[in-house]
Amino acid sequence: MFKFFETLVDPYGDHPETDRPPTRLWPFMAQYMQPFRRVFALAALMSVVVATVEIGLIGYMGRIVDLLSRDPATFWDTHGTELILVALFVLLLRPVLQALDVLLLNNAILPNFGTLIRWRAHKHVLRQSVGWFENDFAGRIANRIMQTPPAAGEAVFQVFDAITFSIAYLVGAAILLTDADPRLLIPLLIWIGLYAVLVGWTIARVGPASKAASDARSQVTGRVVDAYTNIHSVKLFAHNRRELEHARDAIEHSRKTFQVEMRIYTIMDVSLVLLNGLLIVAVVGWAVWLWTQGQASVGVVAAATALTLRLNAMTGWIMWALTSFFRQLGVVAEGMETIAQPIDLVDAPDAPPLQLTEGKVEIQALSHHYGRGAGGLDKISLTIRPGEKIGLVGRSGAGKSTLVKLLLRFYDAEEGRILIDGQDIAQVTQDSLRDMIGMVQQDSSLLHRSVRDNILYGLPDATEAQVIAAARKAEAHDFILGLRDPQGRTGYDAHVGERGVQLSGGQRQRITLARVILKDAPILLLDEATSALDSEVESAIQETLYGMMRGKTVIAIAHRLSTIARMDRILVLDQGHIVEQGSHADLLARGGLYAGFWQRQSGGFLNADEAAE
Numbered sequence: 141m142f143k144f145f146e147t148l149v150d151p152y153g154d155h156p157e158t159d160r161p162p163t164r165l166w167p168f169m170a171q172y173m174q175p176f177r178r179v180f181a182l183a184a185l186m187s188v189v190v191a192t193v194e195i196g197l198i199g200y201m202g203r204i205v206d207l208l209s210r211d212p213a214t215f216w217d218t219h220g221t222e223l224i225l226v227a228l229f230v231l232l233l234r235p236v237l238q239a240l241d242v243l244l245l246n247n248a249i250l251p252n253f254g255t256l257i258r259w260r261a262h263k264h265v266l267r268q269s270v271g272w273f274e275n276d277f278a279g280r281i282a283n284r285i286m287q288t289p290p291a292a293g294e295a296v297f298q299v300f301d302a303i304t305f306s307i308a309y310l311v312g313a314a315i316l317l318t319d320a321d322p323r324l325l326i327p328l329l330i331w332i333g334l335y336a337v338l339v340g341w342t343i344a345r346v347g348p349a350s351k352a353a354s355d356a357r358s359q360v361t362g363r364v365v366d367a368y369t370n371i372h373s374v375k376l377f378a379h380n381r382r383e384l385e386h387a388r389d390a391i392e393h394s395r396k397t398f399q400v401e402m403r404i405y406t407i408m409d410v411s412l413v414l415l416n417g418l419l420i421v422a423v424v425g426w427a428v429w430l431w432t433q434g435q436a437s438v439g440v441v442a443a444a445t446a447l448t449l450r451l452n453a454m455t456g457w458i459m460w461a462l463t464s465f466f467r468q469l470g471v472v473a474e475g476m477e478t479i480a481q482p483i484d485l486v487d488a489p490d491a492p493p494l495q496l497t498e499g500k501v502e503i504q505a506l507s508h509h510y511g512r513g514a515g516g517l518d519k520i521s522l523t524i525r526p527g528e529k530i531g532l533v534g535r536s537g538a539g540k541s542t543l544v545k546l547l548l549r550f551y552d553a554e555e556g557r558i559l560i561d562g563q564d565i566a567q568v569t570q571d572s573l574r575d576m577i578g579m580v581q582q583d584s585s586l587l588h589r590s591v592r593d594n595i596l597y598g599l600p601d602a603t604e605a606q607v608i609a610a611a612r613k614a615e616a617h618d619f620i621l622g623l624r625d626p627q628g629r630t631g632y633d634a635h636v637g638e639r640g641v642q643l644s645g646g647q648r649q650r651i652t653l654a655r656v657i658l659k660d661a662p663i664l665l666l667d668e669a670t671s672a673l674d675s676e677v678e679s680a681i682q683e684t685l686y687g688m689m690r691g692k693t694v695i696a697i698a699h700r701l702s703t704i705a706r707m708d709r710i711l712v713l714d715q716g717h718i719v720e721q722g723s724h725a726d727l728l729a730r731g732g733l734y735a736g737f738w739q740r741q742s743g744g745f746l747n748a749d750e751a752a753e
Contacts, residue, residue, distance in 0.1 A: 151256035195312030202443025279365025288475030302461030327422030350470030493572035498526035506556035531704030534713035578661035582668035586640030598659035
């Protein structure tokens with residue numbers, strides 16, 4: 141039974157993806173609700189049915205009170221069959237109707253609706269560009285991905301569990317009182333009007349207050365995660381107190397926004413008690429007065445009393461459900477600031493995969509300044525022949541990393557274009573482009589998974605033998621065998637911690653190298669690929685790297701000039717321009733900027749400050 145309801149909607153089902161999701165709340169919610177439209181319709185119907193049954197039972201209790209005033213001797217003979225049928229309904233059919241209602245809510249909607257939103261939101265966010273992630277806190281992004289789905293699920297739950305039910309209940313109550321005596325409807329309508337005013341006042345304030353509180357909570361998460369992610373810097377500079385103050389500002393702001401939200405609820409609760417008192421006195425008092433005038437039966441008084449007491453108990457729940465509904469919508473609206481952001485770096489319509497035949501790279505009048513009008517690259521033109529090895533040298537900010545990021549299409553160039561084997565990289569699929577490129581970065585961060593999983597990231601279908609062979613070439617196999625994580629996993633099964641924190645910088649670098657060796661892509665990008673290695677390991681890996689380069693087109697960034705001295709050609713970048721190029725020997729003989737770098741090096745590193753002087 142549970143399985144049937146739990147599988148009414150597949151949260152991972154195919155759906156049309158959009159690069160520009162709706163930015164308004166209701167259209168945003170509507171696109172996620174589409175697979176649930178039939179389930180929602182049935183849930184609404186069952187909510188009305190359950191409310192109708194509850195009203196019917198209250199009305200029938202009034203009838204029983206009237207029946208009890210008749211002759212007890214003939215009671216069972218006259219009404220026995222009726223009472224048995226009602227009892228069977230209460231014992232058998234009513235639980236079935238209630239079970240269907242809660243199964244739809246608790247098993248068909250709640251688990252699947254939140255899962256669908258989280259899955260699709262995560263899928264959308266993963267498609268964002270590297271630049272998009274660089275402009276936000278990872279903690280805040282993750283917080284919004286995690287808190288938006290349950291908020292949306294809770295809002296939907298309140299619609300069917302409380303709002304639909306309460307509307308049906310109030311309509312049923314009005315019908316019941318009208319049927320007993322139309323005059324009893326007057327105090328109920330007055331109360332409903334005052335209740336609606338209170339609901340409107342509360343809702344108008346809860347939504348903005350809830351969004352402000354949700355924003356504040358996300359800010360707290362962002363600051364806390366930022367401190368944890370950079371814990372080495374925090375400890376190195378002994379800034380525990382500074383980070384506490386930084387977090388306290390956000391936590392205090394969160395507390396104040398939450399206080400504002402809670403004040404609204406306090407006013408709501410006190411006002412509701414006053415309104416409910418008015419309801420009880422007006423309806424029950426009037427019913428009693430009608431009875432004293434002989435215009436209403438005892439059953440009418442009993443039904444009116446039971447109904448008002450039930451409404452008194454329900455109104456707090458209804459109000460809380462309504463405010464919860466709008467509060468959760470406020471959380472969803474805050475989450476939309478991340479989830480509903482458009483994807484600007486997209487594949488061209490009907491983009492084909494990159495067809496790499498030789499590995500020729502052409503850079504034509506390429507400019508990129510990150511929207512600032514300065515920095516980055518300025519009208520770079522360059523042709524890299526198939527299989528050619530290029531070294532990139534320059535001061536910090538000269539444009540080396542920008543060139544690599546544009547080649548990977550982490551950003552779209554502001555001007556110019558890049559061709560690989562005659563194909564504009566902006567016109568092919570991003571995945572196919574990056575499949576053809578192996579990259580070893582200076583910041584060799586790893587996934588918080590096993591060593592094996594991290595190496596397999598380069599080629600997920602590789603065999604265990606291929607993984608070990610790649611690790612051996614990267615001089616990593618021996619130290620991997622000696623690894624043991626806090627959970628007792630060893631060797632290739634050991635987990636490396638967040639961003640590889642369980643390993644040394646050199647160990648992380650070697651696992652990163654093993655991953656790229658396993659990928660064996662025809663174009664190779666190296667950004668300070670050996671910067672974290674000691675001299676002995678670097679010497680061994682240098683030969684591995686040069687072996688990897690055979691038959692590949694290579695671009696290598698280096699401050700340690702000795703690592704690129706054997707390149708076919710070295711380019712010197714300065715302020716976004718290529719100012720020198722040639723072999724190591726040619727550039728030394730020229731006596732220019734490169735020769736100055738070489739002379740000023742100590743231990744093989746480029747001293748950029750001295751060079752600038």
